[in-house]
Amino acid sequence: MLEVHIQKQLAHFRLDVSLKVKDEIVVLVGPSGSGKTTILNTIAGIEHPDAGSITLNGQPYFQENRRPLPPQKRNVGYLFQDYALFPHMTVDKNIRFGLKNKNDQDALFLIKKLVHVLGIGHLTHKYPHQISGGEKQRVALARALATEPALLLLDEPLSALDQDTRRECQDELLRLHDIWKIPFMIVTHDLAEAKKLGDTLVHIKKGSIQKVVDPSAQKLNCF
């Protein structure tokens, strides 16, 4: 369970959100510049809130007046917008980057499984600039999951893809979530995509939560 209660002063408004996330897909949806990425960054430990707290499965990541846990020690996978694959490393090296021990058989087995599940076995010796957008997304997913995170953050994971690839990757994300069963937190500004992926939709505007919607409940309400 991820619990986030944070406040942070941004350039044009104050970010102030409270969220509880179980092993579900939560989609943060809202216009650009509403503070969605900042929320992911504070959870990953790349930025820090001014006040509040962040805990994952009972472990404090951020507490007021305490030294925040560095990103290295947070068990969080992060899929950056445009993926941030390392351009000077092959796909294989990108995926293995987070391995603590290169001979860790369990970790190597997990990577094998990930590569198989995501269908990227034929790409392992290529460099990121030699593969397509959809393939990059799959590689980035494999890389983020290879460290066995307890939470996966995804910042506009599908925005760079064409419609068909996008639909395919949406299905892939849902399938992966079914297998991994950890909280996924996805940022998007595409409402249709949010509805398709999310167990819970959190609408954010100018740093505060406007409403929280359960799409499945909404569907039930229609009948």
Next chain:
Amino acid sequence: MNMTDYTPLLLSLKVAGISTIIVFITGVYAAYFLSRKKFWGKMVIESLFLLPLVLPPTVVGFGLLILFGKKGWIGSWLLEWFNIQIIFTWFAAVIASVVVSFPLMYQSASAAFNNLDHRMENAARTMGASEWKVFRTITFPLAWPGLLAGLVLSFTRGLGEFGATLMLAGYIPGKTDTIPLAIYFAVEAGQMEKATFWVIIIVALGFSTIMWLNWWGRRNVERYKNHSS
């Protein structure tokens, strides 16, 4: 002219080589450290780093004499405690070379670090990489084209250093006569043939360095074009 006397070439390469190693390590460290920190007075420090770029080399030489001269702040201390004299030695030429070429290395490294896509470093951190691993495997390799440009510029600047070297190391044939000094004193003594020889050598070295840098720069532009596609 005794054409077998290559002392100035060997000495120049030795001075510029050692100076480049010192400048590369300190320049990269300073640029990396300052690119990550924001503090009051950072601009003053950066301006001080770049100052030798705009000062006449004689002023740099004068400052170094105040520091390393026999009665200088550091010089007198070294002489008293370790019986080491810096001025009028080849190492004085290294110090002069370090001071004048440091700004070039710092500037190149600083630009390289500031232009990096910091999401790459953050991605590495979220995967558990220590700060040292992030620097070694992500920051340094990605900044390498800029660092290499700084390295080459520092080397050539060290090779061509004259004013500060003359003030701190003097002209002692066989000991502190780097190529630029050899040219100056050859002309002064009317040995135009000798001067021409060294001029050709140093022009060839400088020209091939710039050619290589341009070629390398263009290659990298092409590489990044591929990356952004």
